[in-house]
Amino acid sequence: AQSVTQLDSHVSVSEGTPVLLRCNYSSSYSPSLFWYVQHPNKGLQLLLKYTSAATLVKGINGFEAEFKKSETSFHLTKPSAHMSDAAEYFCVVSDPRGGADGLTFGKGTHLIIQP
Amino acid sequence: GAVVSQHPSWVICKSGTSVKIECRSLDFQATTMFWYRQFPKQSLMLMATSNEGSKATYEQGVEKDKFLINHASLTLSTLTVTSAHPEDSSFYICSASLSSGLAGAEQYFGPGTRLTVT
Numbered sequence: 176a177q178s179v180t181q182l183d184s185h186v187s188v189s190e191g192t193p194v195l196l197r198c199n200y201s202s203s204y205s206p207s208l209f210w211y212v213q214h215p216n217k218g219l220q221l222l223l224k225y226t227s228a229a230t231l232v233k234g235i236n237g238f239e240a241e242f243k244k245s246e247t248s249f250h251l252t253k254p255s256a257h258m259s260d261a262a263e264y265f266c267v268v269s270d271p272r273g274g275a276d277g278l279t280f281g282k283g284t285h286l287i288i289q290p
Numbered sequence: 291g292a293v294v295s296q297h298p299s300w301v302i303c304k305s306g307t308s309v310k311i312e313c314r315s316l317d318f319q320a321t322t323m324f325w326y327r328q329f330p331k332q333s334l335m336l337m338a339t340s341n342e343g344s345k346a347t348y349e350q351g352v353e354k355d356k357f358l359i360n361h362a363s364l365t366l367s368t369l370t371v372t373s374a375h376p377e378d379s380s381f382y383i384c385s386a387s388l389s390s391g392l393a394g395a396e397q398y399f400g401p402g403t404r405l406t407v408t
Contacts (some may be wrong), residue, residue: 211399218294219383219399223350265333274352276386278324280333 177202179268181281185213189289194253196284198240198266201247207269209278210240210244214262225249236260261288293317294386296400303374310370311403313384319364320386324397325357328381340367374407380407388406 182197200206210222224233231250232243240251264279293316299370303309313323322341325332333352340346346359358370369385371378383403385397 209396216401218401219385221396221398224396242332278334280326280335282333 177206177279178281179266179281181212181264181266181284183284184282185285185287187287187289188256190258191255194251194256194260194286196251196264196266198249198251198260198281199247199269200266202248202268204290208240210234210238210249210251210266212240212262213265213267213269213283219265233289234262248283256286257286259290261286292396292398293294294320294384294398294400296382296384298356299401300404301406303362303405305407306373308370308372309405310368311382311384311402311405312336313369313386315365318386318388320367320388321364321404322387323361324387325359325367325369326383326387328383328384328402330381334383336367341373350366350368357393371405374405376407379405379407 178201180199200225208225208251211219212222214218222238223232223240225232225242233239240249242249264284268279269278295314295316297312301309324339324390325337325398328334336349337352338346338348340359340361342361342364348354348359356372381402383402385399
């Protein structure tokens with residue numbers, strides 16, 4: 176079985192300061208990991224994904240995440256927050272055995288950007 | 291590319307009636323589509339996996355007779371909530387995958403359908 180834990184339900188940062196959204200996963204296999212963002216009343220958008228290639232993954236809008244197997248973590252970072260980054264962020268794990276199984280979502284982290 | 295649409299975007303229905311939600315992949319063929327449910331301020335929970343031309347696979351605890359899924363073509367899957375009740379009120383989101391059977395295949399999400407049962 177696989178699971179993902181987002182350690183913070185809410186994160187508040189000032190505009191222009193770094194962002195860190197934490198995620199830990201549990202999987203019996205080498206997982207595929209994703210970060211999705213959900214803006215109010217909009218669909219989920221893929222920020223980035225890890226699928227056993229480079230452990231440091233760069234995504235859209237300046238976000239990146241590092242896969243650390245020893246820590247079973249896949250934290251999302253951004254050097255400088257922008258007001259438009261305010262949204263709900265989901266860390267997601269996929270069953271690596273294939274079969275196009277559905278994704279397992281974390282509970283989400285609500286990112287608040289203070290002006 | 292890889293756009294997924296849902297219709298309707300929101301619907302209000304009376305208790306006991308049925309509601310159909312459509313999920314379409316607009317510019318690609320989706321072998322596999324997924325249906326998720328999201329309660330307010332909560333995460334997405336997978337309800338079922340739908341493969342074109344075959345019966346959907348439901349997650350544990352999801353009533354297949356209540357949530358009817360049809361995936362008649364490579365670009366359309368429908369979710370019908372039968373005999374809806376207020377507790378079925380939720381945000382229903384579909385996604386579509388380009389690749390079947392590949393680990394880490396990206397899913398493209400629709401904008402969601404908000405269902406309110408009165």
